[in-house]
Ligand SMILES: Nc1ncnc2c1ncn2[C@@H]1O[C@H](COP(=O)(O)OP(=O)(O)O)[C@@H](O)[C@H]1O
């Protein structure tokens with residue numbers, strides 16, 4: 001595959017949620033290509049469909065209509081087993097709220113996705129330790145999530161996402177629960193993953209994150225829009241810091 005070819009091809013993607021009598025078109029016909037080896041930042045206000053889009057790309061949810069090809073495979077044609085395999089081999093997913101297992105140590109959390117890998121316990125611990133070192137937390141291997149700062153928990157979550165060496169990293173507002181400097185460190189870590197050859201897609205509503213991006217996409221009300229349309233619309237948006245809760 002050459003560097004210009006897309007890893008992800010999305011056509012006429014729709015996701016509709018029906019809750020009682022109300023219908024939400026979270027994605028209302030999205031077309032986009034994500035090049036292999038890119039660092040794509042997906043911007044959009046709250047409710048614009050960012051998480052929905054990322055979950056569908058990550059095989060965590062099913063689309064309503066349209067298509068998503070990743071590495072030439074159509075996700076919508078996969079059965080549950082194929083989709084589970086796709087999630088395990090192809091995707092590393094990072095959540096805003098870290099989603100670590102609170103009863104497990106940092107090391108155990110990182111090793112957890114290797115449970116179906118066929119490697120024995122010692123090999124899994126060795127791999128998890130190696131990743132702990134890479135994220136600078138080798139001294140925290142036996143700490144549980146509550147004994148780690150938010151930034152440290154997110155680094156553990158990133159290590160966990162890397163443990164099966166996936167080519168695609170998806171991060172949903174990975175800095176949303178962090179202070180500015182921890183958030184910056186997380187973006188630098190994601191940027192290193194990109195430089196080491198992975199394709200990275202990060203969802204955010206923080207415009208400062210676009211400095212890391214090779215490509216920036218804008219989402220408004222379930223549609224991909226141009227930067228100019230996005231800028232025009234954000235002039236009317238009340239910044240979340242000053243809006244009433
Ligand atoms: N599981 C769900 N059930 C019903 N509505 C949902 C669900 N997930 C998301 N939505 C709705 O879809 C829209 C897009 O949501 P989401 O993708 O979470 O936006 P964002 O991540 O950009 O804030 C919102 O209107 C949201 O309320």
Ligand SMILES: [Mg+2]
Nearest residue numbers: 050051052172
């Ligand atoms: Mg979201």
